[in-house]
Amino acid sequence: MLTITNLHASAGSKEILKGISLTVKAGEVHAIMGPNGSGKSTLAQVIAGHPGYDVTSGSIEYEGQDLLELDAEERAQQGVFLAFQYPVEIPGVTNAYFLRAAYNEIRKAHGEEEADPIEFLDIMEEKLKLVEMDASMMQRSVNAGFSGGEKKRNEILQMAVLAPKLAVLDETDSGLDIDALRIVAEGVNKLKRPTNATIVVTHYQRLLNYIIPDHVHVLAGGKIVKSGGKELAHELEAKGYDWLLEPAGV
Amino acid sequence: MSSSIEALVNKEYAYGFVTDVESDTIPVGLTEDTVRLISAKKNEPQWLLDWRLKAFRRWQSMTEPHWSNVSYPPIDYQAQTYYSAPKSVKPLQSLADVDPELLKTYEKLGISLTEQKRLNGIAVDAIFDSVSVGTTMKTELEKVGVIFCSFGEAVQHHPELVQKYLGSVVPYSDNFFAALNSAVFSDGSFVYVPKGVKCPLELSTYFRINAANTGQFERTLIVADEGASVSYLEGCTAPKRDENQLHAAVVEIIALDRSSVKYSTVQNWYAGDKNGVGGIYNFVTKRGKAMTDAKISWTQVETGSAITWKYPSVILQGDNSVGEFYSVAVVNGMQQADTGTKMIHIGRNTKSTIISKGISAGKGQNSYRGQVKVLPKAEGARNYTQCDSMLIGNACGAHTFPYIEIANNTATLEHEASTSKIGEDQIFYCKARGLNAEHAISLIVAGFCKEVFKELPMEFALEAQQLLGISLEGSVG
Ligand SMILES: Nc1ncnc2c1ncn2[C@@H]1O[C@H](COP(=O)(O)OP(=O)(O)OP(=O)(O)O)[C@@H](O)[C@H]1O
Ligand SMILES: [Mg+2]
DSSP states (O other): OOOEEEEEEEEEEEEEEEEEEEOTTTTEEEEEETTSSSSHHHHHOOOHHHHTSSSEEEEEEEETTTGSOOOOOOOOHEEEEEEEESOOOOOEEHHHHHHHHHHHHHHHHTTTOOHHHHHHHHHHHHHHHTOOOOGGGGGSSSSTTTOOOHHHHHHHHHHHOOSSSSHHHHSTTTTTTTTHHHHHHHHHHHOOOOTOOEEEEOHHHHHHHHHSSSSSEEEEETTTEEEOTTHHHHHHHHHHHHHHHHHOOO | OHHHHHHTTTTOTOOOOOOOOOOOEOSSSOSSSHHHHHHHHHHHOOOHHHHHHHHHHHHHHHHOOSSOOOOOOOOOOGGSBBBBBTTTTOTTGGGSSHHHHHHHHHHHHTTOOOTTOTTTEEEEEETTTTTEESSHHHHHHHHHEEEEEEEHHHHHHHHHHHHHTTTSSSTTTOOOHHHHHHHHHOOOOOOOOOOTTTSSEEEEEEOOOSSSBBBBBEEEEEEOOTTTTEEEEEEEEEOOSEEEEEOOOOEEEOOOTOOOEEEEEOOOOOOOTTTSSEEEEEHHHHHHHHTOOOEEEEEEEOOOOEEEEEOOOEEETTTTEEEEEEEEEEEEETTTTEEEEEEEEEEEEEEEEEEEEEETTOEEEEEEEEEEOOOOTOOOOOOOOOEEEESSSSOOEEEEEEEEOOOOOOOOOEEEEEEEEHHHHHHHHHHHHTTTHHHHHHHHHHHHHHHTTTTTTTHHHHHHHHHHHHHHHSOOO
C-alpha cells in the first residue's frame, strides 16, 4: 500500500527526515515511536502533503502511484488520512458542516453523489456512537474550545466518517483519559479492515495494548534506527531510547 | 501552489460584460445647466430643481474629503457624464414594455424581471445607469398600501412624501459626495410602508452601471410609518472597464415610532484588475433616523469596488430606539475600503450594536472607521462594538479607527477587537480532509463572517457566501 524509500525532507534549510524507508501493507498496523523532536510528526505531515516541508530526495509510493505528485487534498480524496497531533480550530464553521464538506469532496472524487444534510445525519449518528461522542458536539465550531481529549476524539470521528485506506494517527492517545483511550482504540480497531492500514505515532506502550501493532519502528534523529514486532514497544518502555541512539550515531 | 489556483487568479469578474443598448447620454461636464438638464429630463417640479441647484452651489464651495485611509488619483468631475439612459426606456413604462436586451442583461445577472421566473416573495426595482427599467410585484404591494417604485416615479406620483422626507436625514450640505448626489442624482428607489403594515415581500433594488465614463448617482428614500416594518436589499454590479467610474449614492431611511427597517447590501461593483486598473469609486452616504421604539438595521457585504468609502449610520433620535450595523468588507488585489458606521445616541435607553468583519487579501487595504456618540440626554445608552479583521497573505493591511464621544455617564460601551491571520495550518487541515484551497478559504472566511451572514435575508445569505468565495479566489497560492 505504502512504500517510502530513502525519504529526505527539510523545513527551510533544516533537514528533518534523513533517509526514511518504510513499507506498509494492506491490513497492517505500524507503530512509530521515538524521542521528542525526532521527526515523527514531520513524517506524518509529509505523507499527508504539508506544503511547508520540501522532500529533497527519496520517494513515497501509495497504491501504485507517486504520492508526492499529489496535492494534499488529492491525497485525502484518495484515502490518506492524518489525525493531527494538534487539531486546528476553525471558528464559525460547525463540525457537522465541515465533516459533510469533507465527506462530499471524497465522494465527488470517486464519482459518487454528494450526501445531503439529512442523509449525512444518519451516517454521522452511527459514527458518533462508535467514538461515544455527543451529537451536540457537531453543532459547535470545528475544534474551537474543545478540550484536548475532545479534539482527539473528533479526529477519530472524522476518520470513522471518511473511512480512509491509510490512516496516520499522530499521538492521538496523548491527552486522553483512560476511558477515552479505550474508546479511541476500540474505534480504530473497529475500523480496521484487511484492505486498509494504520500508522500510529505514539509515546506510550499502553496504547499498543489496545491497538496491537504488527510492526514497531523507532525514529530518532530523522532516521528509523530500529524496527521490530510488538515486543519492541515493551522493551522501549522498560529501557528508554538511549541504548538505541548511540549505536545509530544519533 | 497549484495550477488550479493559478487558473483562478486569472478568473474573470462574472458580471463584467457590457450591454449594447443605444443610450441617451448627456455631454460630459458639470455645470448648473447639467443640473437643469437632468431635472428637465425627469420632468421634475420646480421645488426639486431648486433643491438640486442649492445642492450644486453648495457642492461648488466644498472640497473633496481626504481624511479616509484610501488613495487615488484626483477625480476630474468635469470629465464625467452625469446622465445616461437606455433610449428604449420610456418614462414610467410598464414591465411589459421593457427592452428585451435589458431583460437579458438582468437575466445574465441572475435577476428575472419577467413574471414567470421571479424569485418568490421578492419585489425588484432594476436601475440601469441613470434610470429605473421597471419594478416587479407592484400590484401585490399596492394591495397593502406599500409604495415601491423608482425615485423618479415617486416624484411624479407622491411628491408630498418625497418633499417631506428628501434630505431630512442626509441634508444636501452633509458632505461633498452627498451634495454632489443631491445636485445630479438621476434615479433610485422609493419605499413607503404605511402605518402598521408589515411589508409582505422582500424589497430589492438592483443597480447596474453600464455606460462608460458615466457616474451613477442614485438616491434611495425609505420611509416606514408608525409600526410598519420592511426588509430591503440592494445589489450592484458593473462592467469591466479600464477607466475608474464614480458611484456616489445617498440612502436615507426614516423609521417612525415603533417601526423597523432592515437594509441589506451586497455590493459587487467591478473592483478593477489585479494591478489596480479600472474599478468603481464608491462614495456612499447612508443614514437612517430611528424615532421612538424604532429599529434600523444595516447589513452590508462589500466585496467589489476599487475604493469604498461608506458609513451607514443611525441617528437614534427616539427613546428606546435601536441601531445595528453588521458588515463584511473584503478587499483583494489593489482594492481599498474605508468603511464603518456612526451610531448617534440622542434618545434615552437607545441601543446600538456594531459587528464588523474585515477581510484583507492580496494588496488590499481595509479600514474600519466607526463612531459612537452619546449625547447628554441619552440616559442609559448602550453600545456593543465588535471589530474583527482577518488577513490572508502578507501584502495586505487591516486598520481600525474607532471614535468614541460620550456626554452622558450612564452610557455603557463595550468594545472588542481582534486580528487574525488565515493560517496555513487551517488551510492544510482542510486540505488534509479533501477540501481544495479555494473551498478551504471560503469555508474559513464564511465561518469568520457567520455573525453577519446570519443577518442577511435567507435568500441572499448563500449568494453572499459564494460571492465572498469568488472575490477571494486566487488570494492564496
Ligand atoms: N516547519 C518547521 N520549521 C522548522 N523546524 C521544524 C519544522 N517542523 C518541525 N521542525 C523541527 O523538526 C524536528 C522534528 O519535529 P517533529 O514535530 O517532527 O518531531 P516529533 O518527533 O513529532 O516530536 P514530538 O514527539 O515532540 O511530537 C524538531 O526539532 C522541530 O523543531
Ligand atoms: Mg509530534
